[in-house]
Amino acid sequence: MSEIISTQLFSWAIYTITLFIFCLLFMNHISKISKLCMQGVTGTSFMLIINCILYKFEICLGINIFTVLFASVFGAPGIGLMYLMLGLSNIM
Numbered sequence: 241m242s243e244i245i246s247t248q249l250f251s252w253a254i255y256t257i258t259l260f261i262f263c264l265l266f267m268n269h270i271s272k273i274s275k276l277c278m279q280g281v282t283g284t285s286f287m288l289i290i291n292c293i294l295y296k297f298e299i300c301l302g303i304n305i306f307t308v309l310f311a312s313v314f315g316a317p318g319i320g321l322m323y324l325m326l327g328l329s330n331i332m
Contacts, residue, residue: 251303252288256281259308276312283311286319294323301326 263277284303291300301307301322310318 249288252284255284255303255305255308259284279315280308280312283315283319284308286316287311290319290323299323299327299330 259277259280263274263281287301287303287307291303294300307322310322314321
């Protein structure tokens with residue numbers, strides 16, 4: 241496994257565990273925060289899967305707090321937009 245993918249797996253695991261703990265803490269009290277956390281976990285998982293698929297084409301989106309937050313707020317269209325912007329920047 242390449243170094244980029246293994247680093248992203250480690251980052252994904254840390255973000256997922258952190259978001260899962262936040263979900264458990266705020267699930268009963270604040271439903272919007274728990275929903276945002278669950279969307280973050282789902283978005284991060286999708287980004288990791290898409291990175292593994294697009295690795296052959298050298299298109300890998302970095303998984304960090306900003307991309308996780310963007311995916312949490314905007315969902316699947318936000319993830320698609322990030323990959324579109326990354327693809328366009330690689331072309332130019």
